[in-house]
């Protein structure tokens with residue numbers, strides 16, 4: 001088979017591969033989008049659970065501190081009575097010191113409680129935010145599920161159709177050429193390039209003049225020395241300057 005006959009077959013295959021690549025990229029993107037949405041929902045569920053857990057733990061600590069503060073306040077009352085009953089300076093100094101110490105302990109607990117309240121508030125806000133984001137995403141996922149499944153199915157069908165066409169197209173290509181094509185395709189999405197003026201239209205770099213001269217006979221395929229694509233000569237289209245006439 002002359003390369004003149006092989007060129008359109010090779011171009012047809014490259015065209016199919018190009019469309020297949022687009023469909024596959026699109027599929028990967030859609031699947032990735034759904035996957036990302038699902039994993040965000042999962043992350044939010046975990047975040048809400050751990051947030052609620054830590055709120056529970058902080059509330060427990062706060063309640064314990066409040067209980068302690070109440071008990072100490074009762075002791076303060078007793079110390080005050082003791083101070084009132086003190087019969088000499090020594091007793092009065094001791095009772096005053098006890099009173100001061102107890103007041104300080106109560107103040108410390110009150111400070112702790114306030115700090116914890118701030119943390120609890122913050123944790124509640126973050127759990128609430130996570131909840132509303134979670135509900136929104138959940139709705140999105142459920143609402144989109146049908147539409148998403150449908151467009152996935154459509155693209156799957158497109159891919160299957162293109163894969164069928166590809167199988168037919170591959171059979172028309174000379175095996176040696178096909179092997180080269182496939183090996184280039186592992187590095188370049190489009191493995192072929194044409195030239196009409198000596199510049200490879202894959203990488204836009206000029207091929208050596210001797211090589212270009214030989215190519216014009218259209219006896220065999222070449223490989224672009226720069227991008228390694230399968231390179232072939234096609235004469236310029238009749239209106240190659242956009243009809244400017246110059």
Ligand SMILES: [Zn+2]
Nearest residue numbers: 200203224227
């Ligand atoms: Zn090239």
